[in-house]
Amino acid sequence: xxxxxxxxxxxxxxxxxxxxxxxxxxxxxxxxxxxxxxxxxxxxxxxxxxxxxxxxxxxxxxxxxxxxxxxxxxxxxxxxxxxxxxxxxxxxxxxxxxxxxxxxxxxxxxxxxxxxxxxxxxxxxxxxxxxxxxxxxxxxxxxxxxxxxxxxxxxxxxxxxxxxxxxxxxxxxxxxxxxxxxxxxxxxxxxxxxxxxxxxxxxxxxxxxxxxxxxxxxxxxxxxxxxxxxxxxxxxxxxxxxxxxxxxxxxxxxxxxxxxxxxxxxxxxxxxxxxxxxxxxxxxxxxxxxxxxxxxxxxxxxxxxxxxxxxxxxxxxxxxxxxxxxxxxxxxxxxxxxxxxxxxxxxxxxxxxxxxxxxxxxxxxxxxxxxxxxxxxxxxxxxxxxxxxxxxxxxxxxxxxxxxxxxxxxxxxxxxxxxxxxxxxxxxxxxxxxxxxxxxxxxxxxxxxxxxxxxxxxxxxxxxxxxxxxxx
Amino acid sequence: xxxxxxxxxxxxxxxxxxxxxxxxxxxxxxxxxxxxxxxxxxxxxxxxxxxxxxxxxxxxxxxxxxxxxxxxxxxxxxxxxxxxxxxxxxxxxxxxxxxxxxxxxxxxxxxxxxxxxxxxxxxxxxxxxxxxxxxxxxxxxxxxxxxxxxxxxxxxxxxxxxxxxxxxxxxxxxxxxxxxxxxxxxxxxxxxxxxxxxxxxxxxxxxxxxxxxxxxxxxxxxxxxxxxxxxxxxxxxxxxxxxxxxxxxxxxxxxxxxxxxxxxx
Numbered sequence: 001x002x003x004x005x006x007x008x009x010x011x012x013x014x015x016x017x018x019x020x021x022x023x024x025x026x027x028x029x030x031x032x033x034x035x036x037x038x039x040x041x042x043x044x045x046x047x048x049x050x051x052x053x054x055x056x057x058x059x060x061x062x063x064x065x066x067x068x069x070x071x072x073x074x075x076x077x078x079x080x081x082x083x084x085x086x087x088x089x090x091x092x093x094x095x096x097x098x099x100x101x102x103x104x105x106x107x108x109x110x111x112x113x114x115x116x117x118x119x120x121x122x123x124x125x126x127x128x129x130x131x132x133x134x135x136x137x138x139x140x141x142x143x144x145x146x147x148x149x150x151x152x153x154x155x156x157x158x159x160x161x162x163x164x165x166x167x168x169x170x171x172x173x174x175x176x177x178x179x180x181x182x183x184x185x186x187x188x189x190x191x192x193x194x195x196x197x198x199x200x201x202x203x204x205x206x207x208x209x210x211x212x213x214x215x216x217x218x219x220x221x222x223x224x225x226x227x228x229x230x231x232x233x234x235x236x237x238x239x240x241x242x243x244x245x246x247x248x249x250x251x252x253x254x255x256x257x258x259x260x261x262x263x264x265x266x267x268x269x270x271x272x273x274x275x276x277x278x279x280x281x282x283x284x285x286x287x288x289x290x291x292x293x294x295x296x297x298x299x300x301x302x303x304x305x306x307x308x309x310x311x312x313x314x315x316x317x318x319x320x321x322x323x324x325x326x327x328x329x330x331x332x333x334x335x336x337x338x339x340x341x342x343x344x345x346x347x348x349x350x351x352x353x354x355x356x357x358x359x360x361x362x363x364x365x366x367x368x369x370x371x372x373x374x375x376x377x378x379x380x381x382x383x384x385x386x387x388x389x390x391x392x393x394x395x396x397x398x399x400x401x402x403x404x405x406x407x408x409x410x411x412x413x414x415x416x417x418x419x420x421x422x423x424x425x426x427x428x429x430x431x432x433x434x435x436x437x438x439x440x441x442x443x444x445x446x447x448x449x450x451x452x453x454x455x456x457x458x459x460x461x462x463x464x465x466x467x468x469x470x471x472x
Numbered sequence: 473x474x475x476x477x478x479x480x481x482x483x484x485x486x487x488x489x490x491x492x493x494x495x496x497x498x499x500x501x502x503x504x505x506x507x508x509x510x511x512x513x514x515x516x517x518x519x520x521x522x523x524x525x526x527x528x529x530x531x532x533x534x535x536x537x538x539x540x541x542x543x544x545x546x547x548x549x550x551x552x553x554x555x556x557x558x559x560x561x562x563x564x565x566x567x568x569x570x571x572x573x574x575x576x577x578x579x580x581x582x583x584x585x586x587x588x589x590x591x592x593x594x595x596x597x598x599x600x601x602x603x604x605x606x607x608x609x610x611x612x613x614x615x616x617x618x619x620x621x622x623x624x625x626x627x628x629x630x631x632x633x634x635x636x637x638x639x640x641x642x643x644x645x646x647x648x649x650x651x652x653x654x655x656x657x658x659x660x661x662x663x664x665x666x667x668x669x670x671x672x673x674x675x676x677x678x679x680x681x682x683x684x685x686x687x688x689x690x691x692x693x694x695x696x697x698x699x700x701x702x703x704x705x706x707x708x709x710x711x712x713x714x715x716x717x718x719x720x721x722x723x724x725x726x727x728x729x730x731x732x733x734x735x736x737x
Contacts, residue, residue, distance in 0.1 A: 038717075149509035169512040328717045386706045389626045389715075417709070421716035424631045458736075 004029045004043070005457065007088035010115055011318020014056055014069060014107070016096030017159030017183050017267060020311060021051035021076045022318040026089075030327065030457045038327040040461040045319045050311060051076045056098060064098060066107045073111060087116030089453055089463055091321040094121075095128045095313060096181065097160035118337040118453040122321065124468035125163060125177035125251050128313060132156035133165030133172070135316030136265035137307030142167035153237055153259030156312055157268035157288070159183035160197070162233060163313075166257050177251035178236060180229045182268045182285030191216045191279065203228060203245060219278055219287070226284055226291040237262070239296040262303045264292070265312035273305075322453075325462040326441030330423020333435035334409050336454040341378045341411060343466075344368060345446035348381035351391050357398040365405050376407030380444050383416030392418070396425035409435030413450060413464075415443050442466065485533045491540045494707075495676065500524040500531050518676055518707060541675040548670070548678035549577070551614040553646065561621055563608065563644040564597060566590045570647035583649030591659055594643065598660055602640035604632060604722055605662035609648025611682075613670030617644075619679040620704055621668060624715040628666075631719035637726065650684050650698075657689035664725050665689045666718070671702060680705035683718050687731035697732035699725070 004027055011022045029043035057068030077083065092112045094104050101107075108121045133139055138154035141147060148169065156163040160181045166174040179199050186195040193213050204211050204225055211217070211225070232249050234240035238258040246254050264272055271289025280286055297303055308315050344364045347353050365377060379399070384391060403410045403426075410430065412422065423438030430436065437452065444450055444466040453463040490498075495518040501510065502524065510522045523534040530538070550573060558565050569585045570576040576583045586594070598605075606628065608621055629639050640662055645652055650669060657665040666685040673680065682702040686693060699721055704714040724737045 148512055149506055168508065328713055330716075386710050387623075387712045389623045389630075389712060392627070392712055417713050419713075420720070421627055421712040424627075424634070424716050424719065428630065428634050 003457070007456065007463075008048075008082070008086060009318050009322065010082075010087050010090035010119060011314045011316070011321075012073065012090070012092040012111060012115060012119075013314035013317055014064065014092070014094045014098050014111070015158055015313065016098055016161065016181065017056060018310075019054045019056045019069060019072055020314045021049075021073065021080075022047060022311060022314045023049045023080050023082060024315075024318050026319065026322070028324070028457055028461070030460065038460065040324055040327050040457045042322070042324065047315065047319075049080045051080075053310060058101075062102050064101045064103055064107045066103065066110060069107060069111060070114065073115060077115075084114060084116045084119075087119060088456075089322050089465075090116060090119040091122050091131075091317040091465060091467075092119060093128060093131065093313065093317045093321075094123045095161075095163075096158050099123050099125075118451070118463075120321070120339060120451040120465045120467065122317070122465070122467040125161065126175045127468050129154075129156065129163035129165040129175040129177055130172050131316030131320060132163050132265055132313040133167060133175075133316070134320035135308050135312035135314070136263050138165065138263045139167045139170055139172070139320075140307075141261065141263065141304060143170040147261060150261055151257055151259040152261040152263070153255070154263045154265060154306065154312075155233065155237075156266040157181060157264065157292075158266040158313075159283070159285075161251055162266075164236065164255050166255055166259050174255040174257045176236065176254040176256075178232065178246070178249045178254060179251050180232060180249055181266075182271070182281070182288050183283040184229075185211070185217065185222075185225070185284050187217055187279055187282045189282070191218075193217050199249060200225070200229075203232075203249065206245075222278070222284060222287045223291065226288045229284075229288060230291045230295045233292075234296050237297075237301075239301055260302065262297055262301050263306040264297075264303065265306045265309045267310055268292070269306065269309040321465050321467070322463050323442055323466065324456075325439040325464060326417055326419060327457070327460050328417065328420040329439045329460070329462060330420050330427065331409075331435075331437040331439075331455070331462070332427065333433065334437055334452075335435075336452060338409070338411075338437075338452040340449045340451060341376055342368065343378050343380050343413065343444045343446065343448045343450055345444070346379055346381040348383065348395070351384065351387075354391060354394050354398060357395065358401045361399070361402045362405065365402065369405075376411075378411035378413050378444075378450050379406065380413040380450075381415075383414035383418050383440065385416055387418055387421070392421050392425050396422060396429055400426055400429035403430050403434070409437050411450075411452075412438040413442050413444060414438075414440045416440060437462070439464065485536060489540070490533065490537045491544055493537075494518075495520065498523065498534075498537065500533055538675070541678075544678045545673040545675060548613045548615050548673040549573075553610045553614045553617050553644070557618045558644045561608070561617075561625070561644070563642055564593075565644045565646060566593060567646040568648060568652065573647065576647035576649070580649050583647055584651035584655055586655060594656070594659055598641040598643070599638075601661045603637045603662065603726060604664045604666060605640040605656060605660050606666045606668065607643050607645055607652075607656060609645045609650075609652060609667050609669040611648055611650070611669035612672040613678060613680065616670035616679045616681040616705070617668075619706070620681045620711040623711040624668060624681075624704070624718070627712055627715035628719045628722075631716060632722060635719075635723055637723065650682075653684055653686055653689050653698075654691050654693060657686070658691060663687065664722050664731070666722065677705045677707050680708055681711070683714070685718070685722060685725065685731060687725045687729060687735075694732070697734075699731045699735055699737075 027044035057065035419440035
């Protein structure tokens with residue numbers, strides 16, 4: 001018998017240029033019964049409301065206007081008819097250059113606290129790339145039968161950065177981020193440069209184009225600059241020979257695969273297909289879009305139109321950030337949600353790894369304590385494919401011996417289907433009053449953070465968000 | 473044309489147990505063309521894809537694998553559970569009214585009944601009216617007992633006992649059918665009766681097990697009063713995790729005083 005329930009999710013994207021919200025309804029379907037291992041999946045995603053697209057309010061060149069952002073959020077919640085307590089899950093993501101503002105962390109945390117109980121904070125160019133790729137429909141594209149085995153690549157070109165994510169068969173295989181975007185140069189109404197990013201100025205200088213604030217930017221020069229940016233993108237995805245400028249323009253790193261299919265999202269993607277005045281938005285966006293249309297992407301690559309352009313990241317944040325645990329899990333005495341717990345990855349993928357687990361875990365917990373990471377951590381490992389009862393008992397004994405220093409509640413996150421039996425064995429070893437969460441079906445790496453939400457699907461499944469957090 | 477073996481190139485296919493190779497690693501193709509696509513297919517399903525062919529015929533390894541799987545499935549049905557296994561599990565053994573495997577296969581009705589003498593043995597050796605009575609049956613797949621019960625039974629008991637639930641005396645039933653549950657329940661009157669029984673094997677696995685559970689099982693209970701956890705094997709639901717799940721289901725049955733269709737779990 002299949003049961004469904006729905007949750008309301010919000011995505012909030014505070015980007016270099018724009019701030020947007022999306023409200024969606026996610027349908028969770030749980031199947032079980034005769035002959036089927038119980039499983040709960042997100043079976044449908046329906047977008048209930050897309051907000052207006054606002055310019056991200058800034059108070060100076062280095063600070064986000066927290067009050068301004070807050071007003072936008074409150075206004076949009078009111079317009080959508082949602083109160084924070086009606087929101088089950090979601091994510092606030094701070095993207096592009098906004099991430100580099102001095103108060104990015106505090107703004108993000110403040111917003112997530114007024115947006116809803118289990119609305120998580122996330123940041124980091126890699127995560128942003130993945131969310132944009134999912135929001136643009138690129139991941140689904142890679143799952144289409146006709147694209148099996150092909151690498152599909154989404155380029156989310158925003159104001160300050162281009163987030164690249166590559167998918168194959170529905171899996172993320174490579175991500176990267178370059179400092180290329182439509183608003184790296186901004187102009188006033190008379191066509192004078194009022195802002196130019198340092199990196200772009202130097203990149204242009206290499207080609208002998210001198211750009212200074214205060215000077216007038218002609219169409220021809222703008223086209224040259226856009227062509228240079230476009231060439232960097234072409235090299236990054238392998239349409240042009242490798243070029244050192246890719247490394248120079250990388251925010252963190254570029255991708256390391258050669259994609260075959262491309263989708264474009266982000267504000268600049270809208271300028272690829274539709275005609276605008278050259279400097280309609282006071283930046284390079286329109287010309288960059290036009291340059292892309294004439295680029296190797298369209299001449300030599302295969303470009304497929306994205307499901308979402310401007311709103312790809314925010315839809316990704318609202319619809320795709322949540323993961324569901326396996327349906328046989330164990331927890332007790334926990335108060336949900338539990339937010340931003342740092343993950344310590346442990347080696348445990350075969351029975352031989354069990355002995356010494358406690359010692360290794362203890363060492364890594366102490367090391368991370370020395371780094372000042374707080375006193376609550378989640379232990380994560382691959383797990384065993386077909387553990388015997390004895391192996392589970394041994395492992396539980398090892399884990400329970402470090403439960404005193406892992407913080408409350410004791411959190412275990414494994415990939416293989418073994419959380420319920422391990423959780424039960426742990427329960428027998430730690431005092432009855434002590435809280436515990438043991439979930440499976442969720443992969444996370446060392447240094448990630450995990451958020452755990454209120455159990456859904458009759459308490460059988462726990463929603464979780466695994467994320468990277470990188471603030472300046 | 474190069475031939476792609478995921479099978480170890482040195483494997484002598486005529487002189488090894490092909491059924492030991494997980495189906496997801498069993499692949500034999502003529503070239504590397506569309507390698508990633510095949511890898512995705514293989515990962516997504518344990519079905520026989522990417523096994524190669526010559527003209528309209530399977531390759532030798534694939535053809536042998538078919539036969540090997542077919543026979544191990546047939547064997548699993550025909551085989552007896554060795555006495556050694558029953559002993560190692562620390563169980564005592566009884567037999568249904570079936571005199572042989574053949575009779576069990578042809579007379580399911582006898583596979584659920586005991587002689588008066590056997591009834592007496594069960595009645596004398598077992599604790600009466602426990603919260604839960606668990607017993608093991610060979611069913612249609614004998615190897616599943618040795619493959620899964622050593623992991624499942626202690627895990628179920630440990631979880632139940634921690635919750636303060638009493639578990640009755642376990643035993644092994646030879647030539648056992650699912651509905652033996654009704655007969656055992658009428659003898660010992662547990663609140664919940666649970667049989668761990670080998671399930672009909674297929675080409676994928678000849679070691680899988682089911683747990684059939686019922687609250688207040690009786691001769692006149694309905695089939696829909698059973699709650700079933702099936703497909704327990706190393707290629708299905710891992711036995712340890714299944715055991716933990718079964719323990720929780722039993723706990724829910726005791727709380728809700730029902731099972732099968734009426735159970736909310």
